[in-house]
Amino acid sequence: MPIKQIITLSNKQGMIIKLSNWGATWLSCELPVVEQKREVLLGCKTFEQYAQQDAYLGATVGRYANRIANATIKVNEKSYSLSANQGVNQLHGGKLGFDKQLWHIQSKSNKQVTFTLISPDGDQGYPGELKVEVTYKLTDDNQVIISFNAITTKTTPVNLTNHAYFNLDGETNKDILNHTLQVNADFYLPVDRDGIPNGDLVNVSQNDMDLRIPRLISDKLLQSPDRQITGGYDHAYLLDKSQPIAAQLISADKKVKMNVTTTLPALQIYTGNFLQHTPNRHNGEYHNFAGIALEAQFLPDSPNHPNWPQPSCFLEPNKTYHHQICYQFMIDKL
Numbered sequence: 001m002p003i004k005q006i007i008t009l010s011n012k013q014g015m016i017i018k019l020s021n022w023g024a025t026w027l028s029c030e031l032p033v034v035e036q037k038r039e040v041l042l043g044c045k046t047f048e049q050y051a052q053q054d055a056y057l058g059a060t061v062g063r064y065a066n067r068i069a070n071a072t073i074k075v076n077e078k079s080y081s082l083s084a085n086q087g088v089n090q091l092h093g094g095k096l097g098f099d100k101q102l103w104h105i106q107s108k109s110n111k112q113v114t115f116t117l118i119s120p121d122g123d124q125g126y127p128g129e130l131k132v133e134v135t136y137k138l139t140d141d142n143q144v145i146i147s148f149n150a151i152t153t154k155t156t157p158v159n160l161t162n163h164a165y166f167n168l169d170g171e172t173n174k175d176i177l178n179h180t181l182q183v184n185a186d187f188y189l190p191v192d193r194d195g196i197p198n199g200d201l202v203n204v205s206q207n208d209m210d211l212r213i214p215r216l217i218s219d220k221l222l223q224s225p226d227r228q229i230t231g232g233y234d235h236a237y238l239l240d241k242s243q244p245i246a247a248q249l250i251s252a253d254k255k256v257k258m259n260v261t262t263t264l265p266a267l268q269i270y271t272g273n274f275l276q277h278t279p280n281r282h283n284g285e286y287h288n289f290a291g292i293a294l295e296a297q298f299l300p301d302s303p304n305h306p307n308w309p310q311p312s313c314f315l316e317p318n319k320t321y322h323h324q325i326c327y328q329f330m331i332d333k334l
Contacts, residue, residue, distance in 0.1 A: 002102050004047050007113045009138040015329070017138055022047055023099040024060035024115040024134045026164050029144070033255050033331055039172075040256065040329075042165040042280070042291040049279040051100070056163035057278070059099035060134050061092040063119055063126050064313075065161040066236070066268060066300035069196045073303040075127055075155050075314070082125035089194060092163070094124030098132070099163070112137040121153065128154030128317070142329040150321035157303040158315045161264070162325060165272060165291030168251035168258060172282070175289040176271065177218035178252035183211035183267060184245060185237035189299055190226055197301050201238055201308070209235065214250070217271060217292070231273035232289065236266045236299050238310065247294055257330040262296035263323045265310035269294060296325045 004022045014032035019025065029041035042057055044050045050057065071084035071094075083094030092099065103115035112135060119130040133149040148160040167176050187201040188209050204210040208224040222228055226235065239246050239262070246267050247260040260267070270293040278286045298313040299305070306312070315321045 002104070004102065005105065007105070007108050009111055009113065009136065011111070011138050011142065012140045013142055015138065015142050017136070017144060019113055019136055020047075021103045021105050021115055022050060023101065024103045024117070025050065025099070026058035026136065026144075026162060029164075031142070031256060031329055031331055034333070038170045038256070040166055040168050040170065042167065042171050042275075042278075042286060044279050045281045045283060053278050055165070055272075055275055055278045056092055056099055058162070058164045060103075060115075060160065061163050062098040062132065062158065062160040063093045063124065063130060064090070064157050064159045064303070065092055065163075065295065065297045066159065067091050067195050069301050069304060071125070073157060075157075080125055080127060087194060089196060090124075091195075096124060098160075103134070106133070111139075126156050128152040128156040130156060130158065132160065134160070142331070144327045144329075146325045148321065148323050150315060151317075151319075152315050153317055155314055155316050157313045158321045159298045159302070159313055160321070160323065161268075161295045161297040163293055163295060164327075165275070165293050166249060166258065167291045168249060168256040169253055171280070171291065173252075174287060176292045177216075177221070177289055179217050179292065180214045180250040181211055181217055181247065181269070181292070182214040183237050183247045183269060184240045184243035185211070185267065186240055187238040189236045189238070191230065191235065191300070193229055195230065195234060195300070197299070197305070204237070211237070211269075214248070221271075232271040233269045234271070234273060236268045236297070238266050238299065241265075246296065249292065249294065255332045259328045259330070260294050260296065261326045261328070264296040264298065264325065266299045267294055267296050268300070296323075
């Protein structure tokens with residue numbers, strides 16, 4: 001019987017990350033900041049707490065990350081009813097998504113670990129058996145590289161991401177509102193109160209949603225009509241692929257910067273608007289805005305919007321799904 005395990009990776013800089021086969025989850029990320037270890041990832045104390053929380057802390061989410069409207073998709077003119085777990089909609093793969101599975105540890109070393117999972121045909125309503133592989137690699141220049149691979153027996157939508165929440169000031173700091181964020185994207189997707197897209201892509205210059213210039217997260221946070229709907233940022237940005245990075249996050253004390261790069265077409269920015277009461281690793285609870293998730297992915301509800309300007313989210317039996325997300329940390333040693 002497989003058991004829940006913790007795997008520790010470290011590098012020459014003194015950076016340490018911890019991972020688990022439960023949900024192929026990123027548990028911890030400690031950076032050596034001014035001769036002290038700084039925990040920059042939100043997390044729980046016990047596996048039981050991870051199983052109970054609904055914030056998807058650090059988890060690998062799938063088969064389809066983000067939301068699918070009415071938990072319904074159509075593949076080759078055939079409709080499929082998916083497992084609904086957020087009202088009538090599906091969020092992050094359904095009630096028993098990949099975040100709630102015990103993955104197989106295929107290989108591990110002190111620098112990388114590979115987890116595998118077989119999602120059977122019909123899992124959460126999706127067609128096709130999907131074989132998934134997720135590799136976490138820690139490099140000596142403080143990059144955490146997450147690689148996703150998958151193959152299927154039937155055409156199916158696939159959208160795999162990691163749901164880590166970052167607080168670069170240290171996860172015991174109360175919030176990320178004084179972090180600075182830059183996202184290289186010209187368009188974003190407006191959503192309704194349920195997070196379901198309710199229109200086409202909109203230029204970021206409208207509705208005060210522009211993050212192309214570095215901006216404090218707290219800046220007019222709840223003044224934009226779009227952010228009022230979601231209680232903060234909870235929006236997908238279509239990335240400008242001509243730019244070298246997708247996003248940069250800077251801590252309030254300016255000692256830590258994090259660059260995000262990815263092969264995926266979009267980035268979901270979620271400022272932890274509903275993190276309140278999520279258990280933390282200190283026998284307490286997080287508050288709203290305790291961390292920010294920068295989830296590289298396909299646009300939400302993409303299976304129902306084939307005309308959006310991005311590659312297809314459907315994986316076919318003769319193809320391999322392969323994408324990467326890289327989080328690189330730069331530390332001010334002074």
